[in-house]
Amino acid sequence: MSRALIIILVVILAGILVPFAIWGERFDAVLSLEGTRAWISQYGEWAGLAGVLLLVADILLPVPSTVVMSALGLMYGWFIGGLLASAGSFLAGATAYGACRWLGRPAALWLAGEDGLKQGEQLFAKRGGWLVALSRWMPVLPEAVSCLAGLVKMNVRTYLVSLACGSIPVGFAFAAIGALGNSQPGMAMGLSAVVPVLLWVGARRWMR
Incomplete structure (x- = not known):
C-alpha cells in the first residue's frame, strides 16, 4: 500500500477512533448486552428497527456493534436476529460507502493526490472485494474500508456484493452468540471469519 493510501487510512481511522476515545467507555457501560436489550426493547414493535439503526449509527458513534448484534439474537432468536x-451491518457499510463516494474525487485528491488516488483505484479494482468482505468481522476496519472504497469509487455492484458476503455471516454469527447465551462464541467467531471467504469466492464466479 502506498504512502498516500496509508495517509488516507490513518485520517479515516482517526475520525473513527476519536469518538471512541471520548465516549467509548460511556457507550460500553450503557450498551452492555442487557443494557442494549433494555434500550432496544423500549421501542416496542419498532425494537428491531431501532437495533438496525443503532448498528448504522456505528459509522459516527462508538457503538459496540457486536454487542448490539448479540442483543438482537437474544431478543429475536438466531434467525430473525x-x-x-x-x-444493520450491510446498511452501515452502504451508508459509509455512499457518503464517501458522494464526497468524491476532490476529497480523495486532497488527501492522496493524483498518484495516490490512482493507486487506490487500482487496489480496490483488484482486491477491493476481498478487503470489504474480510473486514466486516474485524473491529474498526469495516467503516474505514467502506469509506476508502467510496472515496476511490469502487465499482458499486462489486462493493455491495462483497459487503453482503461479509455482513451476513457476521450478523448471523453474533446473533447466534446472543441466542445461545454465549455458549459457543469460538465457533461463531470462526464461522464469521471463514464464511465470507467462501461466499466471496462463489460471488466472484457468479459475477463473471
Missing part, C-alpha cells in the same frame, strides 16, 4: 443484524 441474524437477519436484523446482517441488515
Whole structure:
C-alpha cells in the first residue's frame, strides 16, 4: 500500500477512533448486552428497527456493534436476529460507502493526490472485494474500508456484493452468540471469519 493510501487510512481511522476515545467507555457501560436489550426493547414493535439503526449509527458513534448484534439474537432468536443484524451491518457499510463516494474525487485528491488516488483505484479494482468482505468481522476496519472504497469509487455492484458476503455471516454469527447465551462464541467467531471467504469466492464466479 502506498504512502498516500496509508495517509488516507490513518485520517479515516482517526475520525473513527476519536469518538471512541471520548465516549467509548460511556457507550460500553450503557450498551452492555442487557443494557442494549433494555434500550432496544423500549421501542416496542419498532425494537428491531431501532437495533438496525443503532448498528448504522456505528459509522459516527462508538457503538459496540457486536454487542448490539448479540442483543438482537437474544431478543429475536438466531434467525430473525441474524437477519436484523446482517441488515444493520450491510446498511452501515452502504451508508459509509455512499457518503464517501458522494464526497468524491476532490476529497480523495486532497488527501492522496493524483498518484495516490490512482493507486487506490487500482487496489480496490483488484482486491477491493476481498478487503470489504474480510473486514466486516474485524473491529474498526469495516467503516474505514467502506469509506476508502467510496472515496476511490469502487465499482458499486462489486462493493455491495462483497459487503453482503461479509455482513451476513457476521450478523448471523453474533446473533447466534446472543441466542445461545454465549455458549459457543469460538465457533461463531470462526464461522464469521471463514464464511465470507467462501461466499466471496462463489460471488466472484457468479459475477463473471
